[in-house]
Amino acid sequence: MKLYSTNNPAAFVDFKEAVFNSMPQDKGLYMPASIPALDAEFIDNIDQFSLTEIAFKVASHIMDGAIPEADLKKIVEEAINFPAPVNQLDEKTYVLELFHGPSLAFKDFGARFMSRVMGYFMEKGEKMLNVLVATSGDTGGAVALGFLGVPNTLVTILYPKGKVSAVQELQLTTNGQNIRAIEIDGTFDDCQALVKQAFTDSELNAKFRLTSANSINIARLIPQTFYYFNAYAQLKREGKTDIIFSVPSGNFGNIGAGLLAWKMGLPVKQFIAATNINDTVPSFFETGVYTPKPSVATLSNAMDVGNPSNWVRIMNLFKDDTKALKEIVTAYSYDDEQTRDAVNIVYDDFKYVVCPHTAIAWMAIGQYRYDTKDDTSTAVFLATAHPCKFPDMYEGEIKASITIPEQVKELLGKPILTVKLMAEFDLFKQYLLEN
Numbered sequence: 171m172k173l174y175s176t177n178n179p180a181a182f183v184d185f186k187e188a189v190f191n192s193m194p195q196d197k198g199l200y201m202p203a204s205i206p207a208l209d210a211e212f213i214d215n216i217d218q219f220s221l222t223e224i225a226f227k228v229a230s231h232i233m234d235g236a237i238p239e240a241d242l243k244k245i246v247e248e249a250i251n252f253p254a255p256v257n258q259l260d261e262k263t264y265v266l267e268l269f270h271g272p273s274l275a276f277k278d279f280g281a282r283f284m285s286r287v288m289g290y291f292m293e294k295g296e297k298m299l300n301v302l303v304a305t306s307g308d309t310g311g312a313v314a315l316g317f318l319g320v321p322n323t324l325v326t327i328l329y330p331k332g333k334v335s336a337v338q339e340l341q342l343t344t345n346g347q348n349i350r351a352i353e354i355d356g357t358f359d360d361c362q363a364l365v366k367q368a369f370t371d372s373e374l375n376a377k378f379r380l381t382s383a384n385s386i387n388i389a390r391l392i393p394q395t396f397y398y399f400n401a402y403a404q405l406k407r408e409g410k411t412d413i414i415f416s417v418p419s420g421n422f423g424n425i426g427a428g429l430l431a432w433k434m435g436l437p438v439k440q441f442i443a444a445t446n447i448n449d450t451v452p453s454f455f456e457t458g459v460y461t462p463k464p465s466v467a468t469l470s471n472a473m474d475v476g477n478p479s480n481w482v483r484i485m486n487l488f489k490d491d492t493k494a495l496k497e498i499v500t501a502y503s504y505d506d507e508q509t510r511d512a513v514n515i516v517y518d519d520f521k522y523v524v525c526p527h528t529a530i531a532w533m534a535i536g537q538y539r540y541d542t543k544d545d546t547s548t549a550v551f552l553a554t555a556h557p558c559k560f561p562d563m564y565e566g567e568i569k570a571s572i573t574i575p576e577q578v579k580e581l582l583g584k585p586i587l588t589v590k591l592m593a594e595f596d597l598f599k600q601y602l603l604e605n
């Protein structure tokens with residue numbers, strides 16, 4: 171598999187280099203040089219395959235020999251070891267549940283696959299990999315649990331004191347083994363600044379092999395295509411093939427993977443990009459001008475992104491042809507009040523609890539149907555996290571109806587292992603050098 175940078179389509183790297191670099195030197199994003207369509211026969215018979223069979227087929231097709239098939243099969247089976255079911259809410263509406271992995275968010279697909287891909291390349295006698303991650307919540311948990319026990323890797327997670335939920339904190343701090351958590355007396359931006367500075371520090375780079383594991387990594391994007399194919403397979407079994415996906419979007423990695431799946435031949439009628447009031451993309455669709463803005467805090471905080479890091483990749487997929495992009499993608503945005511209303515309506519109508527991110531994707535389906543008068547397609551909204559990760563959202567009957575998954579029960583009572591640091595680079599550097 172060859173990849174180019176969105177800033178330089180003429181220079182290519184191989185898959186391994188793209189995975190370890192995460193981002194090209196020129197600050198573009200890696201794109202597959204070729205996105206071959208899957209054979210029509212596979213798509214026609216996709217309903218006969220399981221999630222891992224589909225995942226292996228799709229991965230080996232796009233990765234084109236970058237990892238030998240037997241090894242890739244093992245990686246897929248280890249990484250995607252939890253289900254991604256579609257649940258029917260009414261005649262034409264389904265929810266695709268992506269929160270059955272260890273960290274209870276869809277980021278498990280990307281983080282688990284990427285960690286095993288990195289682990290695979292490390293086993294071939296590479297120097298130990300030091301993964302540094304700053305998190306405001308979901309990413310840290312998925313990366314920590316993704317890398318837990320992966321040989322030859324050491325993960326350091328920085329999170330802001332008092333700003334992650336109780337479940338998220340447990341996921342970050344109770345792992346031990348090759349995972350270390352640092353509570354920073356500061357904000358998420360402080361955490362991110364410390365990590366960024368570490369990557370440019372010559373002493374640290376001389377001593378360690380640092381990598382960032384962030385959401386733009388190509389090895390996080392590829393596995394996120396799997397569940398779109400698998401959702402289609404499940405619906406095909408029910409005789410439904412006229413499909414719309416509504417995706418709660420922040421950095422646009424999830425919907426970017428959906429569009430990649432579509433480019434590979436997955437029949438999708440429409441994608442809906444649903445955002446909170448951080449509406450850089452919906453306003454671009456409306457005005458034609460792309461204006462990044464500082465992010466604003468909302469209830470759906472994993473989508474508080476003012477300058478989506480994967481947007482360049484999506485534009486590149488469409489060769490900057492906004493008209494073609496708008497034929498397949500529609501975008502809507504919603505505020506916190508609407509988010510709360512949607513949580514209540516979904517519960518009243520279906521006795522189903524959605525997390526605030528998922529609520530936004532559900533709302534967008536209603537608006538899409540209203541705007542387009544489309545009353546025949548089957549709409550699927552992606553449930554990106556389990557509601558128990560956001561306990562402050564719910565009260566009364568809704569709160570009482572949330573079942574706490576086993577993954578969380580196991581964490582309760584485990585000792586919290588965390589190091590507390592002030593937001594000062596010298597202290598962070600000293601910690602890395604001495605531990």
Ligand SMILES: *Cc1c(COP(=O)(O)O)cnc(C)c1O
Binds near residue numbers: 418555
């Ligand atoms: C990360 C995240 C999102 C946003 O996904 P992107 O790929 O950044 O668009 C949505 N919901 C939840 C729960 C998340 O953790």
